[in-house]
Amino acid sequence: MNESRAIETEKLGRIYKIRGAKKGEARELVALQDVDLEVRRGELFGLLGPNGAGKTTLIKILTTLLLPSSGRALVDGLDVVTQHRLVRERINMVSGGESSGYGLLTVRENLWMFAQFYGIDHATTYRRIDEMLEVVGLSDRKHTKISDLSTGLRQKTNIVRGFITDPQILFLDEPTLGLDVAAARDARQFVRRWMGRQDKTILLTTHYMVEADELCDRVAIIDRGRVLACDTPASLKRRLQRDAIFHIETSYLSTGGADGFEAIPGVSKVTHRDRDDRTAFEFLLQGEDVLAPVVARMTEKNAKILSLQKREPTLEDVFIDLVGRGLTDGENGSGSGNH
């Protein structure tokens, strides 16, 4: 194994059998296909993709909850299939929207209980609990029963649960799901602070661009079970810097009216979203000079331009460029680029 790598996967694949599939329906679902990833030690690595992209399946394989159908995965140099018991000593995981623990136990008791499942002595456990509850602002609630906590406070407790065992590698699966803006920001700050420690590695899945951009050293963009790109957020965005990105809001254009822009020479990608009485477009153009025919086409369609803004590329733009639809769009989302 390579000492500098915390996680390695090679041609990793996972196929689910669909139970009760009717005649003519697919009997298998390819959740992951030929995934090659390398996460370095001390890195905060993000997996960015829409729902159903395969992020959680990958995390499940790496946390030994699921066997791969093909390929290999090493965590801390250990095979997740044959050495899963050793892998489990080195990792922990937190999922968004978790409701783990027992409502009749207090915050402190719940955290203590989960720490015992990792064999940590009582003194160390209580010291870490008190320190971490202080950091996340839950010190005054440590004797509160879990059943009496709000969803946000409960998720904060879950996040602390993942860190309390001081794992070498931590898997965070949509950890800020369901948290309000302030709580999500606190959680991100907490993660960053923990990452300051030597040799700790985090693999984070998210479909929040800001989270990936703000936290991750490197990001892999995943869709339909395949890794489409893997680099630092800055490098990924740099791929688009030769292009011009415009956000244009017009009076409402029906779906039919919104089509056809991609046929204009120089339009790389276009997505649109209808909001009440207006339509919001995101254009990825090969140059600013392409804007004129785009505006002309809008005028032809009797659309009134309400606002026009040029902006810097984001990870969402990278995603749209790679996948052809927005991260929050469905499988057949509103993107009209290269499907």
Add this chain to the structure above:
Amino acid sequence: MEAAITNAPTRPPFKRRANLFWRTVFARSYPRLIGLRREPSWMFFEIALPFLIACSYVFVYKAIGAPQEFIGFVVLGGAMSAFWLNMLWLMASQLYWEKQTGNLPLYIAAPNSMMAILLGMALGGLAATCVRAAVIVVAGSVLFGVTYSTANLLPALAVFLLTMVALYGLGMLFASVFLLFGREAWHTSNLLQEPVYLVSGFYFPIKSLPVWVAAVASLVPVTLGLDAMRQLLFAGGETIGFLPVSIEIALLAVLSVALLFASKWALDYLEMLARREGRITERRR
């Protein structure tokens, strides 16, 4: 990717595993123990229900002029039924509920043994139920004037412990089986509760049942254990025993070992299935 060494260890060293095992047992028993104090309503339910049923049988036996030891049989049966209820509702169904609450994947992904989790549940439930059973025995004995033969107290205690090993071994086995049944766990518990009440002879000696029914019922450890304890604790008890105490003890010992091994096998199988199919730990499936 460089290949991992093929003869590399697959498990942590024994000492570390043993430490982890007992820490896990204690930690998982804790919610059950603390529940005694924090959920008194459950305690009332688990004492009142078996006690009231026992009372009704006592009054029936008194009305028909049954021998005094029958009153003792009923009180002891009422106490033992608390263990059956505990095993069924807080042991057999537990992994299913752990899956529903999202704890199960955390248990599996942790380095602890799932046997330790189940043993923790069992010991916690056993300790809590012992308190409830003791209340039933003391209250019933005082209220109805039950007397016990103290000569065989230690053997009776040994039979009780052996019964508990086998009963909670059955609970650990059921926990895996019920998880496989998925949403039917609740119904399965309901299905098992009443018939076992009948054939296990909680309120009458199983010798009254047809031999083949009593033999089948003996697969439930509490049936044999209760019969042996009655023979040991009550004067004249041996006259209405189903089998000689020594044979019942031997059968209980066999059941204990078999059920513990079966539960370990079932858990390993379940974990393998969970990892292979990915559905056991998911709430929606």
